[in-house]
Structure formats: structure tokens, C-alpha cells
Amino acid sequence: MNSWQKQFTLEHLAAAAACYGIAEHDISKFGGFENLVYAMKDNGRDTILRVTHDSHRTERQLQAELNFVAYLAEHNVNVCKPLPSPGGRLLERIPYEGGTFLLTAFEKAPGGHIHGGQSEWNDSLFQEWGRITGLMHECAVNYSVPAGEPDRITEDELPYQPTDASPAEEQLLYQAFKKREEQILRLPREKNSYGLCHRDLHHGNFYVHNGVIFAFDFDDCGYDYFIQDVAMAVYYASTFSQWSKPAASREETTERANRFLVGFMEGYNQIRHIDSYWMKQLPLFIEKRRIDLCAILWEEWGSGTQEQRHWLRWNIEGIADEQPCMDLEPGWF
Structure with missing residues (x-):
């Protein structure tokens, strides 16, 4: 809070x-x-x-x-x-x-939350998730800020900047985040791949009613690469399909991510297409979100439940060793 x-x-x-x-x-x-x-x-x-x-x-x-x-x-x-x-x-x-x-x-959106373990957590939902994401991006391509009105934010900021006295884990996360951020800043910004995005469209920020997604919570929306929204969906669907049981296994997140992408990209491609160059950047954006979330949860989960501490330790060790949290199949690139 x-x-x-x-x-x-x-x-x-x-x-x-x-x-x-x-x-x-x-x-x-x-x-x-x-x-x-x-x-x-x-x-x-x-x-x-x-x-x-x-x-x-x-x-x-x-x-x-x-x-x-x-x-x-x-x-x-x-x-x-x-x-x-x-x-x-x-x-x-x-x-x-x-x-x-x-x-x-x-x-107020109709319907309710859906998560892993429910029968509605299936390929049809993933397809709908991709479809609404594609619709947002297609609208963003054609969106112009009304005359005299302000723009939204562009850069992410970590919740802290560590000092020399900060724990080693905080310093590690900060440096890892800055590294990915610098890589992303070198990517081209083109109309068909960069624009206003939701930037936080995980399954906590939409309801499902009769199989249709209704999105909300645009608090983090801002200018970003469209692949960022794809990365957020993949990361949360594979790591936090059930909020109380975060995945702490590379094998588990890999299996979930590749299954999720089948439906998600099918829905997205109904609206618009992402070329192979941007799909190759997907692991970079996934890792950025992983690091960012570890930084956000560091203080709370570092003294949380055994499961939370285990999840945080597994991720920080992986980040330190430059090991990704999941392996996407080569066919996606």
C-alpha cells in the first residue's frame, strides 16, 4: 500500500x-x-x-x-x-x-475473473485475449492525441534506486533491469509496432462474460512497443495462471507459455500481424517484466510465505545466472 x-x-x-x-x-x-x-x-x-x-x-x-x-x-x-x-x-x-x-x-465490467484451474481457462480464452490485444493495437496505430491534450507516459521506472548500502539482490535487480531497458531503447520505433498500449493486460485486469473479455485498469497505459503487451500476457498466463501458486519451474512456465501462445496469436492474427523481427524480441520483454516484478515484490515477498520466498529466490538466482524464466519454441520466431 x-x-x-x-x-x-x-x-x-x-x-x-x-x-x-x-x-x-x-x-x-x-x-x-x-x-x-x-x-x-x-x-x-x-x-x-x-x-x-x-x-x-x-x-x-x-x-x-x-x-x-x-x-x-x-x-x-x-x-x-x-x-x-x-x-x-x-x-x-x-x-x-x-x-x-x-x-x-x-x-463495471460484466462477468468475472478467470484463472488457471477453471474450465474457462482454455484455448478459446487465450484466443479472445489475443484478439482484444490486437484490436487495441490496431486502434493505437490510428489514434491521434486530441489537439491541446497531453500525451501519456513512456518510460518505466523501478520502485527504487539502490545505494551501495542496499542488499545485493536489490542492486542485482536494478542492474539487470537497466541492461534490458538499454537494449529496448535501441529498438526502432515505428507506427505499426509502437504506440499507446495497455501495458498491463493480465487476467487480473479483465473480466470474462460469455467468453468475451472486457478490459479495465489502464493506469499503466502509455507509449510502448506492441510486443510489450504480448510479453505481459505470456508472462502472467505462464507464471501466475493461479495467483496464489506462482510457477517456479522453467519447465512448467515453458509448457504453459508455448500452449498459451498458440491460442493468443491465433486471436491476435485475426486482427493484425506481428512480424518475425518483433517476435524475436519477445523473450527480452518477458525478462524485463520478470525483473521488474521481482523488484516490486522484493520487500513484501522477501518476508512472505515459504512459497513466495521460494519463487523470489528461484527468480533472482535465474536472473543472476542469466537464465530465462521460460523457453519459447523456435517456431514463434
């Missing part, structure tokens, strides 16, 4: 409810990680309230995100559209002595 999240009091929650004309008893905690997420009842309709802080995302960054999500919705991509407050604003503000809380309401 970010420090600002602890500063969001019941008084602030009551103010948020008032911004949307909602009774306090019609708003309840729903989830969240980087942001606070609440469920709201608006005249019987289920909606979602996201609370962020201007230290996490500026108003201009949020406006850029909302513009892109609205564009996707207008072009028949199943995303949760932003909803205006009764005052007609897509962004509401609650200033306080520690900064400003920024509020946005969204449609």
Missing part, C-alpha cells in the same frame, strides 16, 4: 460519494494495488470509483488515459468507459494537506 492510500480517510470517502451523488452506504472497498478502487451503486447501476493521488499520476496524465480509453470504446473495443460525475466532469478532485486525491468513475 502506498503511503498516500493510508491518508484517504472515511471523511475523504464521504466527500468522494458526494462528488458522484452517491449515498455513503452505496460505496464500498473493492480492491486496488497502485490505486484505491471502490464499488458504487448509482441508481441501481454498478459502477467503479478509482481514487489516485497526484503524486502517482498527474491530472494531465489521467486525462490522456481517459481520452485513449474513450477512443477504444468508440471503436468497439470492450473496455470499461469512464463516466462523468453529476457535474459533467470525468475527473473530480479532493484537495487536502498532503496533495490532491483524483477521482474517476468507470463502468
Whole structure:
């Protein structure tokens, strides 16, 4: 939990409810990680309230995100559209002595989460996952930022910069991340392979209803290589198909990844094509995400359950030895 999240009091929650004309008893905690997420009842309709802080995302960054999500919705991509407050604003503000809380309401997606172990976790889901990713990328190719409106973020940042006194593992992760980042920065940026991406479209950020995916949580969206979205899907489907049982075996992640890619790429190719040059970059982007996630989870999982500590140790040892977390079949390249 970010420090600002602890500063969001019941008084602030009551103010948020008032911004949307909602009774306090019609708003309840729903989830969240980087942001606070609440469920709201608006005249019987289920909606979602996201609370962020201007230290996490500026108003201009949020406006850029909302513009892109609205564009996707207008072009028949199943995303949760932003909803205006009764005052007609897509962004509401609650200033306080520690900064400003920024509020946005969204449609609530129909359906629910699907994960490994459920019958719906199958090739049809993987194909749909690829299809919606392809649709987003096809829209991004043709998207132009509205005149006078801001752009979204481009660079990733690790949650810390280690010092000489930092644990060796933190220093290792930082150097490994910077190495991959430098490799990626040398790649060409072309219209058909680089643009606005969701950048975090794992199965925690969409619901499935009657076999159809409805995507949400565009908090991390920004300019990136389209192959980044493919890497995120492959990594999470193979490593965290069940959130509570992360895979800590190269054989296991390899088998899952190659099976997943069959369906995913079939769906993606229905919309657009990724050439072999970019598919060859897929392992680089997968490793970048692996390192980034280890850095994010280092403090919490380093003192977590036995399974979490084992997963973290397996990954850090692999990163130190330059061993990939999975082996994709040569046919993908």
C-alpha cells in the first residue's frame, strides 16, 4: 500500500460519494494495488470509483488515459468507459494537506475473473485475449492525441534506486533491469509496432462474460512497443495462471507459455500481424517484466510465505545466472 492510500480517510470517502451523488452506504472497498478502487451503486447501476493521488499520476496524465480509453470504446473495443460525475466532469478532485486525491468513475465490467484451474481457462480464452490485444493495437496505430491534450507516459521506472548500502539482490535487480531497458531503447520505433498500449493486460485486469473479455485498469497505459503487451500476457498466463501458486519451474512456465501462445496469436492474427523481427524480441520483454516484478515484490515477498520466498529466490538466482524464466519454441520466431 502506498503511503498516500493510508491518508484517504472515511471523511475523504464521504466527500468522494458526494462528488458522484452517491449515498455513503452505496460505496464500498473493492480492491486496488497502485490505486484505491471502490464499488458504487448509482441508481441501481454498478459502477467503479478509482481514487489516485497526484503524486502517482498527474491530472494531465489521467486525462490522456481517459481520452485513449474513450477512443477504444468508440471503436468497439470492450473496455470499461469512464463516466462523468453529476457535474459533467470525468475527473473530480479532493484537495487536502498532503496533495490532491483524483477521482474517476468507470463502468463495471460484466462477468468475472478467470484463472488457471477453471474450465474457462482454455484455448478459446487465450484466443479472445489475443484478439482484444490486437484490436487495441490496431486502434493505437490510428489514434491521434486530441489537439491541446497531453500525451501519456513512456518510460518505466523501478520502485527504487539502490545505494551501495542496499542488499545485493536489490542492486542485482536494478542492474539487470537497466541492461534490458538499454537494449529496448535501441529498438526502432515505428507506427505499426509502437504506440499507446495497455501495458498491463493480465487476467487480473479483465473480466470474462460469455467468453468475451472486457478490459479495465489502464493506469499503466502509455507509449510502448506492441510486443510489450504480448510479453505481459505470456508472462502472467505462464507464471501466475493461479495467483496464489506462482510457477517456479522453467519447465512448467515453458509448457504453459508455448500452449498459451498458440491460442493468443491465433486471436491476435485475426486482427493484425506481428512480424518475425518483433517476435524475436519477445523473450527480452518477458525478462524485463520478470525483473521488474521481482523488484516490486522484493520487500513484501522477501518476508512472505515459504512459497513466495521460494519463487523470489528461484527468480533472482535465474536472473543472476542469466537464465530465462521460460523457453519459447523456435517456431514463434
